[in-house]
Amino acid sequence: MQDVKVVRQISAMDGRERERLRQFVRSPYFNRHQGTAKLLDFILKELGKARPKLEEARAQAAVRGSGTEQSLADLQSALMKLVNYFLAVEQLGEEPFRQEVLTLKRTKELHRFKLLENRGKRLDTKVAKHKYRDADTHLAAYEWKSINGYRQTEADRADTREMQAMLKHLDRFYLVEKLRHACQLTANMMMMNTQYDLLFLEAILEYLESADGTTLRTSGQEPSIDCYYHILMSLRQPDIGAHYERLLYYLDAGFDRLPRDHQKDVYSFASNYCIQRIRSGHAAFRGELMDLYRQGLEIGIIYDKGEISEYDYKNIVTLGAANQEFEWTERFIEDNKDRLPPAKRENAYALNKANFLYSNKRLEEAAKLLITVTDSDIVYHLARVLLEVRIAYEQEDQEYALNLLETFRLYVRRSRKMSTKDKRSYINYTRFTKQLVNLKHQEEYLDRVTYAKKLSALHETVKAADLVVERGWLLGESKA
Numbered sequence: 001m002q003d004v005k006v007v008r009q010i011s012a013m014d015g016r017e018r019e020r021l022r023q024f025v026r027s028p029y030f031n032r033h034q035g036t037a038k039l040l041d042f043i044l045k046e047l048g049k050a051r052p053k054l055e056e057a058r059a060q061a062a063v064r065g066s067g068t069e070q071s072l073a074d075l076q077s078a079l080m081k082l083v084n085y086f087l088a089v090e091q092l093g094e095e096p097f098r099q100e101v102l103t104l105k106r107t108k109e110l111h112r113f114k115l116l117e118n119r120g121k122r123l124d125t126k127v128a129k130h131k132y133r134d135a136d137t138h139l140a141a142y143e144w145k146s147i148n149g150y151r152q153t154e155a156d157r158a159d160t161r162e163m164q165a166m167l168k169h170l171d172r173f174y175l176v177e178k179l180r181h182a183c184q185l186t187a188n189m190m191m192m193n194t195q196y197d198l199l200f201l202e203a204i205l206e207y208l209e210s211a212d213g214t215t216l217r218t219s220g221q222e223p224s225i226d227c228y229y230h231i232l233m234s235l236r237q238p239d240i241g242a243h244y245e246r247l248l249y250y251l252d253a254g255f256d257r258l259p260r261d262h263q264k265d266v267y268s269f270a271s272n273y274c275i276q277r278i279r280s281g282h283a284a285f286r287g288e289l290m291d292l293y294r295q296g297l298e299i300g301i302i303y304d305k306g307e308i309s310e311y312d313y314k315n316i317v318t319l320g321a322a323n324q325e326f327e328w329t330e331r332f333i334e335d336n337k338d339r340l341p342p343a344k345r346e347n348a349y350a351l352n353k354a355n356f357l358y359s360n361k362r363l364e365e366a367a368k369l370l371i372t373v374t375d376s377d378i379v380y381h382l383a384r385v386l387l388e389v390r391i392a393y394e395q396e397d398q399e400y401a402l403n404l405l406e407t408f409r410l411y412v413r414r415s416r417k418m419s420t421k422d423k424r425s426y427i428n429y430t431r432f433t434k435q436l437v438n439l440k441h442q443e444e445y446l447d448r449v450t451y452a453k454k455l456s457a458l459h460e461t462v463k464a465a466d467l468v469v470e471r472g473w474l475l476g477e478s479k480a
């Protein structure tokens with residue numbers, strides 16, 4: 001039974017959630033069948049043990065005498081339905097307006113209009129006083145105005161207030177969600193060479209922008225619309241720094257004007273903006289990014305349910321080592337190892353510790369640790385090869401470095417998971433690094449002037465290239 005769907009679902013719950021599930025299934029309002037309750041008790045008891053014994057025979061024995069003739073498969077199916085119902089009820093408690101809206105819908109269906117009016121006024125007050133102007137707030141207000149607006153027009157068709165309010169909240173709900181998804185999908189298109197048809201987006205942006213192009217129609221009253229607009233424009237117009245500055249406002253003075261999920265989006269996109277600026281040659285953003293990482297760690301926004309993503313972990317280690325903040329970086333590596341997702345933990349730790357060891361010139365240790373890294377996805381493959389090339393270069397192993405680079409070049413050219421822009425960046429890297437490896441190998445055979453001239457020419461070529469990954473390292477190594 002260990003792989004049965006309902007057991008897997010319950011296994012994923014923590015102790016408190018399991019206890020709430022037990023109370024839910026024991027409630028006669030939700031469940032009157034003793035067989036499902038006994039099956040749940042058996043599953044919970046076994047999952048509480050170090051070595052659960054979830055054999056079907058033991059489960060059947062546990063539910064025997066429950067007054068049901070249902071098979072074990074039927075009881076598992078019935079319990080799964082209750083688990084799904086329980087999750088829906090749990091989620092209902094997480095959404096601030098959902099219960100109110102559902103109550104209003106049910107009250108209208110029952111034609112209890114006096115109660116509908118009273119509870120509707122309560123929702124109006126709650127929306128007006130709510131801390132955030134996010135999509136959930138506008139959706140709740142829209143649904144209530146839709147219920148009440150059409151009812152009121154039956155009595156007075158000339159009164160347009162409720163229906164106009166309905167349209168206002170519907171539009172704002174749509175704007176928040178449209179911009180939020182546009183940000184995520186635009187980033188995806190830039191990174192993964194995908195394509196989405198963002199219908200109506202240009203018309204929306206034209207509507208939102210003021211005549212001077214610096215503020216939005218809704219910027220003062222609608223922080224969620226404002227922040228996602230500037231996230232999107234920071235992706236589309238990275239050279240206009242005002243968009244990034246607006247994101248910093250929402251990570252400082254405007255932080256409390258956004259709900260938690262929007263705060264995390266602003267932090268994530270601001271960090272990624274800095275990363276992209278660094279990659280395009282704007283080294284000053286290294287300090288900006290380090291400040292963002294420290295802030296994210298301090299306030300905890302970088303963590304998701306206590307976990308840190310493997311990508312944030314990698315970026316922090318890479319930047320900390322590049323900035324030669326070795327003591328702080330090593331402490332971060334070890335302190336946050338157990339916060340990595342369990343499935344990725346050993347791989348992420350090994351890759352990043354190897355990167356750190358390389359930065360400390362402990363090349364043999366780094367190479368040995370790098371052997372344990374598996375290419376679980378394209379990101380790990382790219383990072384592992386780049387580090388292997390650096391180690392081979394430092395160890396002056398020309399043949400191995402060139403073999404790595406040629407194999408890597410073919411991999412990049414054939415990849416369907418990389419954007420055209422990223423491919424160009426990595427292809428340029430392989431081309432310039434091959435030249436660097438060969439030139440370093442020729443150093444003892446060339447006279448000093450000729451060598452310096454060739455090295456300087458490579459330096460200028462790398463500097464002038466529009467797209468090249470590891471530009472900083474290449475410029476540093478080709479500097480005369």
